[in-house]
Amino acid sequence: MIVAERKTGVVRGIHMLAANAGDAIQAGVYAIECGMTVRQLASVWAPYLTMSEGIKLAAQAFTMDVATLSCCGG
Numbered sequence: 626m627i628v629a630e631r632k633t634g635v636v637r638g639i640h641m642l643a644a645n646a647g648d649a650i651q652a653g654v655y656a657i658e659c660g661m662t663v664r665q666l667a668s669v670w671a672p673y674l675t676m677s678e679g680i681k682l683a684a685q686a687f688t689m690d691v692a693t694l695s696c697c698g699g
Contacts, residue, residue, distance in 0.1 A: 627653075627663060627683045634662035634687070639680060649676035656680070663687045 628638035639653030656666050667684035671677055682694055 627666070627680070627687070629663045629687070634664055636661055636663060636666060636684075639683075641676075641679070643676065643679075645676055649679065652677045652680050 626640045627636060628640075629636050636653075636656050639650065639656065641650050641653070643649075652671070663684045664687075667681060667688065669681060671681040685694055
């Protein structure tokens with residue numbers, strides 16, 4: 626789950642609950658530290674078929690229909 630400001634889209638928090646989530650959450654930490662918006666986070670490169678790709682997909686869900694997203698949504 627991504628928590629972002631409604632007006633600006635600035636990412637304020639990222640929560641992840643899954644096996645090995647600790648290995649992927651670093652991408653979220655960088656997004657917050659850099660002041661990224663959801664739109665910026667949705668457009669970054671993410672390794673295919675990895676846990677960190679889930680953060681990108683979550684960000685894409687802010688502006689895209691979740692039903693159209695897949696592991697290669699984009």
